[in-house]
Amino acid sequence: EPEVTQTPSHQVTQMGQEVILRCVPISNHLYFYWYRQILGQKVEFLVSFYNNEISEKSEIFDDQFSVERPDGSNFTLKIRSTKLEDSAMYFCASSYQGFGEAFFGQGTRLTVV
Amino acid sequence: AQTVTQSQPEMSVQEAETVTLSCTYDTSESDYYLFWYKQPPSRQMILVIRQEAYKQQNATENRFSVNFQKAAKSFSLKISDSQLGDAAMYFCAYRSAGMIKAAGNKLTFGGGTRVLVKP
Numbered sequence: 196e197p198e199v200t201q202t203p204s205h206q207v208t209q210m211g212q213e214v215i216l217r218c219v220p221i222s223n224h225l226y227f228y229w230y231r232q233i234l235g236q237k238v239e240f241l242v243s244f245y246n247n248e249i250s251e252k253s254e255i256f257d258d259q260f261s262v263e264r265p266d267g268s269n270f271t272l273k274i275r276s277t278k279l280e281d282s283a284m285y286f287c288a289s290s291y292q293g294f295g296e297a298f299f300g301q302g303t304r305l306t307v308v
Numbered sequence: 309a310q311t312v313t314q315s316q317p318e319m320s321v322q323e324a325e326t327v328t329l330s331c332t333y334d335t336s337e338s339d340y341y342l343f344w345y346k347q348p349p350s351r352q353m354i355l356v357i358r359q360e361a362y363k364q365q366n367a368t369e370n371r372f373s374v375n376f377q378k379a380a381k382s383f384s385l386k387i388s389d390s391q392l393g394d395a396a397m398y399f400c401a402y403r404s405a406g407m408i409k410a411a412g413n414k415l416t417f418g419g420g421t422r423v424l425v426k427p
Contacts, residue, residue: 228414228415230415232351237399237417237419237420238353238401238417239417240414240415240416243414284351288353288415293413294341294403294404294405294413295341295358295403296355296358297403297415298355299352299353299354300352301350301351301352302351302353
């Protein structure tokens with residue numbers, strides 16, 4: 196069964212460092228998303244991406260964040276200068292349509308120290 | 309903006325018994341999807357069940373079923389014959405079905421309900 200794959204599963208980084216979280220969405224999907232979940236809290240939308248551009252972003256997704264689809268398969272989230280409060284689980288999701296079911300990756304746990 | 313509320317932070321159920329999780333939502337839209345996602349300790353998000361708002365029939369997936377009350381904006385999840393593997397956080401989520409913009413519609417999640425299963 197096709198699945199969304201995220202790497203790494205866990206990343207520890209020092210405050211102020213740049214991190215890149217990687218995702219391989221399901222191959223025929225057209226819509227891509229990043230969500231964040233701070234430990235013990237709800238899952239929050241960060242950004243959606245379609246047709247090689249950001250289509251919607253939340254207030255969390257400030258200038259420190261960027262997304263890219265560098266080739267036909269990868270979808271990345273970059274945090275330029277990490278802060279302690281960026282520590283969270285980051286989920287990538289994809290869907291074939293812009294509505295209906297979205298499939299999630301297993302998440303990347305980011306720890307900023 | 310849509311909001312999703314799960315009023316039960318935690319529910320406990322005996323193995324083989326039934327538990328019902330509550331979810332209410334607020335929207336002005338008439339066409340949308342509702343989902344229940346399961347998040348086990350591994351923290352992966354696993355889709356349990358989906359409901360399309362235009363369908364009156366309640367969705368069912370094996371031991372999981374929903375009670376969708378569109379007028380009341382309520383979407384509860386019933387887990388029958390609970391198993392130890394059902395222990396997890398459960399999130400209710402909303403997604404617009406309209407494509408006013410070709411943006412892809414985000415999921416809006418509730419705060420989650422932790423389900424504990426007692427052997």
